[in-house]
Amino acid sequence: MFKRSLSAQGIWHLKYLLPAILFLFLFLYGSNFHAVAAGSQAHLKGRFGPLHDWPVIPIAMMLMPDGRVIAYGTDTVGTQIGNLLYVIWDPSLGIGSNAFETLPNTTLTDIYCAGQAHLPDGRGLFFGGDAFLNTKRQYAHANVNVFDSSTDTLTHHPKNMTFKRWYATAVTLPNGEHVVMGGRNSRDFPGTPTIPATVATYSPTPEVRTTDGQWRVLSSATSNAAYGALGSTGVAWFYPRAWVNPQGKLFILGHDGSMYKLDTSGTGTLSKYKSTTLPGLNSLPSIMYAPGRILSVRDNRKASVVNINGSGEPVVTSGGTLAKKRQYSNATVLANGSVWINGGSSTGNDLAGAALDSELWNPSTKIWKATARAATPRLYHSTSLLLPNGSVITGGGGTPGPLTQLNGEIYYPPYLFKKDGSGQFSPRPVIVDAPTTMMSWNEQFSIEASENIFRITLVRIGATTHAFNNETRFFNLPTPQKGNRIVTVKTPASANVAPPGFYMLFVWNLDGTPSVAKIIQIG
Missing domain, CATH: 2.130.10.80 (Galactose oxidase/kelch, beta-propeller)
Structure with a gap:
């Protein structure tokens, strides 16, 4: 009886019921459905x-x-x-x-x-x-x-x-x-x-x-x-x-x-x-x-x-x-x-x-x-x-x-991205204060962020063509005061490792999410 119902009336109902359910789901969740489905592996x-x-x-x-x-x-x-x-x-x-x-x-x-x-x-x-x-x-x-x-x-x-x-x-x-x-x-x-x-x-x-x-x-x-x-x-x-x-x-x-x-x-x-x-x-x-x-x-x-x-x-x-x-x-x-x-x-x-x-x-x-x-x-x-x-x-x-x-x-x-598999962007820390004038090498400076800082990285602005970015450089800046909103760090030690020019300064929160960079000058 059950099998006969599924193969006849049940299938007929499913034919029209499933699209209705899907429509209701999309109506309730809107674009979030696409973000979750497409971004579940984004993190x-x-x-x-x-x-x-x-x-x-x-x-x-x-x-x-x-x-x-x-x-x-x-x-x-x-x-x-x-x-x-x-x-x-x-x-x-x-x-x-x-x-x-x-x-x-x-x-x-x-x-x-x-x-x-x-x-x-x-x-x-x-x-x-x-x-x-x-x-x-x-x-x-x-x-x-x-x-x-x-x-x-x-x-x-x-x-x-x-x-x-x-x-x-x-x-x-x-x-x-x-x-x-x-x-x-x-x-x-x-x-x-x-x-x-x-x-x-x-x-x-x-x-x-x-x-x-x-x-x-x-x-x-x-x-x-x-x-x-x-x-x-x-x-x-x-x-x-x-x-x-x-x-x-x-x-x-x-x-x-x-x-x-x-x-x-x-x-x-x-x-x-x-x-x-x-x-x-x-x-x-x-x-x-x-x-x-x-x-x-x-x-x-x-x-x-x-x-x-x-x-x-x-x-x-x-x-x-x-x-x-x-x-x-x-x-x-x-x-x-x-x-x-x-x-x-x-x-x-x-x-x-x-x-x-x-x-x-x-x-x-x-x-x-x-x-x-x-x-x-x-x-x-x-x-x-x-x-x-x-x-x-x-x-x-x-x-x-x-x-x-x-x-x-x-x-x-x-x-x-958030690490929960939602595919949503993670909230980001904001750099509140960073140097605005040119600094030298091995120079101490302070950074303030909207939340506690757990990592600071520096990346030289790039120039790329033909499978070669000849300008980029990367630095992990030692951060002894990590866990505070204001930390003091030093620029790279010398021009041999950090050529004179401009660098993107990123701060990272406890979740491992970076700020939008502030671009600083070293020279």
């Missing part, structure tokens, strides 16, 4: 916000001291053009069209695939870029451009580099100077009856831009292996991975696993370490996640940790194994010091092996875990950048690529 994996439009493909992004982002890479339909455009995005205005300002590049230079770094006063520097020659792009030029966020203007600096560079790396030195290395000068061109052929040439000699804008060539440090046309992968020139080590010299991690030290004094001295690490690819990210410690994603899903704190050989240890091979992915040091990697593909710049899910690396355990899944692939010419609210903007990809990605997504890390 473990984080969550992506909605896919949103960008005016250009953000091939390069840089965070400025006022909390806004400058991005550039293409025109408004995703095409590489001569002078390009640049975009200013104000994250405080959200992700609507009113949050973006698109401005013309009037410098008469093309900053496509330029090198980039911050000046100590917060302005952005762009070194080299693309040039049009022999009816082809992807040659190079030696121009230097400066972006001033106080006026939103990009201007050409009168003192050019000595060498033309396309895909060069710029490193901020402890004294506020910049060393520029690598990059291609010209490309292969077979020629025509009227146009002579050209061959690919590179710029294997680094140079230093002094604080007054002059240039000093490191003629004694020329190397095709460290940052030129050689190395086992043949692309040492392709955005060389380089950082200042705690002794004030430059450390260079080759795409092929070789490692070098560069002394930038005088005409320069380059030496090669005996130690090596696993072979890598120029399409894989490396990032300094702690003072003198680099996490480098190598080939075949392996990661290496390179410790350059000692005065001798670098110490290389395992950084664990990623779940997926991620060519053209991006690595971002989060506000808590963990490293998040998103995007990439196991098969190169195509969709066959594209990874929508992301991975998070714990620096204490060296373990990787799966995190949230994006709406769209991020491949060649994509970027990711930590924002002052502790989230990450990730966007771009294309030109060339299987997709023209005039869009972005914001990733909200696990530390922003």
